[in-house]
Amino acid sequence: MAKVANERLRARKLLLDALKMPETLPALSLADWELLLRVARRARVLGRLESALHHAGLLGDIPPPVAAHLRAARNVIKHRKTLISWEVNRLLWALKGIDAPLILLKGTAYLLADLPPAQGRIFADVDLLVPEDRVREIEERLVERGWFKTEIDPYDDRYYRVWMHEIPPLRHRERGTEIDIHHRLLPKTSHLASAPAPLFAAARTLADPRLRVLAPADMILHALVHLFLEGDPDEGLRLRDLADVHDLLCHHGQEPAFWASLVPRARALGFQRPLFYGLHHAHQFFGTPIPPDVLHELEDAAPAWPIRKLMNRLIPLALLPGHPDHPSHLAALARWLIYVRAHWLRMPPGLLIKHLSHKAWLRFRGFRKRVDLAQLDLKQQ
Amino acid sequence: MILMAAGRGLIWQDWGDVYLVYQPSSAETHVFNETTAQILKCLEHGSLSTATAKERTEAALGVDLGELAADDFAFATMRLEELGLVESADDVSTAQ
Amino acid sequence: MNVGDLNRREFGEQLAGDGVALQFGPFNLRLRSDLDSFAAHAHQLYEPYPLPETTAICDFHVQICAPRGLRRWLRRQACFGVDGQFPFAPYTVEHAFPALEWGINWCVATRAHHLLLLHSAAVERNGRAILFPASPGNGKSTLCTALVHSGWRLLSDEFGLVRPEDGLLLPIPRLIPLKNESIDVIRRFRPEAIIGPSFLATRKGTVAHVRPPLDSIRRAQEPARPRWLIFPRWVSGAPLTLEPMSRSQAFLMVATNAFNYDVLDETAFRLVTDMVHACDCYSLVYSDLNEAIPALDELCNSMDR
Numbered sequence: 096m097a098k099v100a101n102e103r104l105r106a107r108k109l110l111l112d113a114l115k116m117p118e119t120l121p122a123l124s125l126a127d128w129e130l131l132l133r134v135a136r137r138a139r140v141l142g143r144l145e146s147a148l149h150h151a152g153l154l155g156d157i158p159p160p161v162a163a164h165l166r167a168a169r170n171v172i173k174h175r176k177t178l179i180s181w182e183v184n185r186l187l188w189a190l191k192g193i194d195a196p197l198i199l200l201k202g203t204a205y206l207l208a209d210l211p212p213a214q215g216r217i218f219a220d221v222d223l224l225v226p227e228d229r230v231r232e233i234e235e236r237l238v239e240r241g242w243f244k245t246e247i248d249p250y251d252d253r254y255y256r257v258w259m260h261e262i263p264p265l266r267h268r269e270r271g272t273e274i275d276i277h278h279r280l281l282p283k284t285s286h287l288a289s290a291p292a293p294l295f296a297a298a299r300t301l302a303d304p305r306l307r308v309l310a311p312a313d314m315i316l317h318a319l320v321h322l323f324l325e326g327d328p329d330e331g332l333r334l335r336d337l338a339d340v341h342d343l344l345c346h347h348g349q350e351p352a353f354w355a356s357l358v359p360r361a362r363a364l365g366f367q368r369p370l371f372y373g374l375h376h377a378h379q380f381f382g383t384p385i386p387p388d389v390l391h392e393l394e395d396a397a398p399a400w401p402i403r404k405l406m407n408r409l410i411p412l413a414l415l416p417g418h419p420d421h422p423s424h425l426a427a428l429a430r431w432l433i434y435v436r437a438h439w440l441r442m443p444p445g446l447l448i449k450h451l452s453h454k455a456w457l458r459f460r461g462f463r464k465r466v467d468l469a470q471l472d473l474k475q476q
Numbered sequence: 477m478i479l480m481a482a483g484r485g486l487i488w489q490d491w492g493d494v495y496l497v498y499q500p501s502s503a504e505t506h507v508f509n510e511t512t513a514q515i516l517k518c519l520e521h522g523s524l525s526t527a528t529a530k531e532r533t534e535a536a537l538g539v540d541l542g543e544l545a546a547d548d549f550a551f552a553t554m555r556l557e558e559l560g561l562v563e564s565a566d567d568v569s570t571a572q
Numbered sequence: 573m574n575v576g577d578l579n580r581r582e583f584g585e586q587l588a589g590d591g592v593a594l595q596f597g598p599f600n601l602r603l604r605s606d607l608d609s610f611a612a613h614a615h616q617l618y619e620p621y622p623l624p625e626t627t628a629i630c631d632f633h634v635q636i637c638a639p640r641g642l643r644r645w646l647r648r649q650a651c652f653g654v655d656g657q658f659p660f661a662p663y664t665v666e667h668a669f670p671a672l673e674w675g676i677n678w679c680v681a682t683r684a685h686h687l688l689l690l691h692s693a694a695v696e697r698n699g700r701a702i703l704f705p706a707s708p709g710n711g712k713s714t715l716c717t718a719l720v721h722s723g724w725r726l727l728s729d730e731f732g733l734v735r736p737e738d739g740l741l742l743p744i745p746r747l748i749p750l751k752n753e754s755i756d757v758i759r760r761f762r763p764e765a766i767i768g769p770s771f772l773a774t775r776k777g778t779v780a781h782v783r784p785p786l787d788s789i790r791r792a793q794e795p796a797r798p799r800w801l802i803f804p805r806w807v808s809g810a811p812l813t814l815e816p817m818s819r820s821q822a823f824l825m826v827a828t829n830a831f832n833y834d835v836l837d838e839t840a841f842r843l844v845t846d847m848v849h850a851c852d853c854y855s856l857v858y859s860d861l862n863e864a865i866p867a868l869d870e871l872c873n874s875m876d877r
Contacts, residue, residue, distance in 0.1 A: 129629040133655050160600075160629050167685035174503060174835045181502040184560060241558065419633065419656035468652060468660040468674050469775035473681040474691065474831050487838065489845055491820035498841040503834065505827065505841055507820075 099421045106418040110134045114338060115382055117147035121156035128161045130418075137416040138334045139217055141168040146215030175218040179206055182221045182272040187305055189240035195233060197306060198224040198298050200277065200317065204308040205339070208301055211346050212339035220264065220273040224291065224309075227278035230262060234276065242267050242274065259283075280317055281324065286440050289365045311347035312360040315340055319373035320366055324437045331413035331430035334380075340373055341381040348384070358392045367396035376410055409433055479553060480523040481516065483561040502560060510537060511544070512552050516561060523565075526553070576619040584611040591633070595624045597744030597792045598733065599684070601676065602630040606637050607650060610668040617669075617747055617768045617781055620789050632679045636672040638665070654679060670771050670779045673749060680731060680744070681831045687742065688843050689831035690732030694741055695724040697872065700799035701741050703732050703851070705829045711806030714754040717782050718861045719868070721762040726788035727796060731831075736839050739846055740795035745788040747781035755780045761861050800872065801826065801851045804858070812863045814856050814871060822853035 109131045113120060123131065135141045145165040148154050154162060183203065190197075198204075200222035205213040225233055238244065242265040247255070255263050261277040279291045297310035309317055322336040347353050361370040371393050377383040397403055412429035487498040495508040508516070511533065518524065518532040526549075534544050556562040575583065575594065586592045588611075591604035605611060624630070635653045639662055650668035651658045652675040663671040681689060693704040693716035702724075706712040713729045720726040726745045733742040747768070750758060755778065758765055766783040801822050802814075826844050827833045833840045854871070858864035 125627060125629050132629075133633060137655060137657075158629075160631070163686045164631070164683075167683060170685045170837075170839075171835055174837055177501070177503040177837065181560070184501070188557075188560065422656050466660055467775060468663075468671065468678060471660075471678065473678060487841065491818070491823065493818055494820045496820065496823060496841075496845075498838055500838060503837045505833075507824065 102421055103418045106134050121153050132164050133419050134416050140335050142172040143215035145169050172217055178272050179218045195229040199308050200224050208308045211342040220275050222275045224277045230278050287365050312357050315343050316366045319369040323369045328431050328434040334414050341377045341383045344383050354386050354389050371396040477526045478523050478565045479529050480563045481519040482563040573623045575621050580615050583615045587611050593624050595622045596746050598742050600624040600630045602633045604635040607668050613669040636668050667774050670774055685832055685835050688734035688836055691829045692732035693729045694727035694732050695719045696727055696796040697724050701796040702800040703798050704802055704804050705826050712804055713748055715804050717748050717758050720784050722865050726784040742795050743792045745784050745792050749779050749781050752777045798847055798851055801853045802856050804856045810857050810859045812858050814854055814867050817853040817855045819848050823848045
């Protein structure tokens with residue numbers, strides 16, 4: 096029992112130390128590297144470690160078998176970055192003549208705006224925020240130019256369009272990349288629903304004037320909302336999303352007036368609770384330097400003391416990947432509870448959702464059913 | 477209409493029967509026949525009107541002027557545009 | 573030290589405990605299982621495979637185990653897992669061994685992106701290799717098995733592992749899975765071939781595993797330079813044809829048949845270009861191994877001069 100507890104602690108320490116102090120990695124033993132690779136892969140931060148080592152010029156000091164894994168991660172990440180940039184390029188081509196504000200979100204924004212979280216991050220889809228009254232026009236133009244809509248049941252499709260904050264994903268008929276078009280950051284049904292107009296007003300234009308990203312505070316708030324309200328029952332909360340927030344806080348924190356504006360902006364958008372959790376746990380795991388008066392200002396956004404204590408236990412359990420050989424029932428429970436909470440925050444029980452079962456909702460989020468290993472086309476992986 | 481080359485850093489391989497071209501900005505590998513390849517090559521030195529591009533392609537292919545079907549040419553340029561290898565503009569005054 | 577240096581009991585105990593580390597070419601695997609029947613098959617079929625140094629890291633941590641919870645007692649099942657995750661539908665416990673083998677393929681195909689992964693069989697002789705890029709159903713495993721029992725060394729029956737730094741093929745001489753009629757074909761072709769038990773009614777029909785000759789396993793750390801690209805197709809009753817193939821066609825077939833051509837961007841384009849330039853490319857149609865093997869021997873001998 097003690098051995099298992101020790102192993103779990105070891106896995107946790109290896110991961111957090113690696114993320115906070117990558118310069119210590121060359122000194123790691125092979126046995127430690129073996130565990131770290133597994134845990135980092137689970138948390139999808141392998142690329143982040145590779146990037147940190149690359150920038151510090153330390154890759155040559157890493158044992159060759161370990162370096163092979165890091166190189167593999169780097170190759171995948173580099174390829175995906177190209178796919179995402181290209182998809183944005185093609186998107187702009189397809190939308191020529193449609194003069195709608197396009198705000199890039201999440202990874203797409205980090206990449207196109209050349210922000211620190213883009214390094215070592217694995218990219219999946221292109222995420223865009225557009226005004227609700229332009230969604231149809233944009234979608235139709237994309238369909239004309241070679242994209243197709245994801246096939247879903249007409250009732251689900253309508254549910255998606257009426258209640259959710261995004262339309263079903265679009266995919267180009269030749270390329271695989273998915274485009275997720277959002278018209279707000281959260282479903283209309285959420286407790287935390289906030290109107291998108293202030294986001295558009297504050298958005299910043301990139302070097303290419305057709306593209307925008309959220310203002311610094313908004314970008315961080317969105318990342319936190321996405322982190323805490325879009326969990327997954329298996330994976331829990333995404334540690335790499337918190338790492339992104341840490342990067343953004345450090346980067347934008349250098350701008351004068353950023354810190355002073357953060358809490359007021361959170362209140363204006365109704366996101367003060369996710370900010371509360373985000374700042375505390377970013378500091379806890381990554382040592383993010385946060386001005387004390389900002390934390391003080393945020394105290395009244397804290398939940399009631401019993402809930403605060405509970406979340407202090409649950410969030411780390413749901414955030415950290417645990418030891419691959421010694422899964423923790425407690426962590427699995429925490430992940431599930433956090434997921435249910437996120438689900439509830441997005442869709443309060445009062446809403447009648449007749450046919451949209453739990454599974455269908457998971458399908459929207461790309462939750463993978465158990466596939467048959469024997470029939471799997473390994474080339475599609 | 478004006479056509480401009482848009483592919484950056486393309487890597488060409490001439491295999492005799494077809495060209496295989498790697499496009500770094502999209503990470504895609506394309507297979508081009510002689511006609512498509514010549515369209516791209518004639519745009520390498522600057523933008524051209526559609527009509528001029530067609531004439532130069534025909535010259536490069538060693539065929540008579542007007543022999544290349546207009547539909548085929550239009551299809552090829554449309555496809556190249558979709559792949560991001562060519563850009564088109566309507567305004568004549570924007571050409572060099 | 574090899575798997576066979578552990579007796580059956582030790583092997584089973586380790587497998588059920590911390591796991592047994594196995595070396596397959598460039599990859600070290602840590603394998604765990606609590607299934608007795610699986611342990612028996614593994615001990616028999618993996619017997620000559622080396623155990624890596626205790627200090628070496630393991631690249632994949634896989635397991636094939638009874639499911640947790642109630643299902644353990646209801647139907648006897650085996651679940652394939654990697655790093656504590658079980659993303660696949662369970663198998664019946666009788667199919668644990670083939671499931672594990674497929675699982676290892678999945679690990680390689682989804683993780684080894686520091687290499688170019690071609691979907692190809694590969695064999696070597698006199699320092700030169702033939703690659704057989706092929707889709708499933710073209711008979712490459714059967715052909716490959718016949719060749720390695722006719723004087724060729726097995727590099728792989730599934731993965732052409734190309735090292736980007738120098739374009740060399742890295743061996744991964746694992747068991748070769750044969751399906752349905754191919755099992756009897758090989759038994760007739762080479763009665764002395766070591767073939768494991770037949771697993772009936774799997775998702776791919778009847779499957780049995782051929783253990784490659786010891787020489788192939790012992791030389792698993794010797795890379796080879798590709799010299800021929802041969803695209804095989806088994807067609808019942810067809811006369812033997814071995815015809816040159818255009819290089820552009822060969823390029824496209826290799827690239828579209830690779831597991832991760834896309835992922836490696838420009839590196840993949842250059843590696844496949846170099847390989848196709850350096851190799852003679854042929855398409856092969858055959859129905860009889862006793863015709864195909866000598867034809868390939870002849871081709872490669874004449875090229876060598």
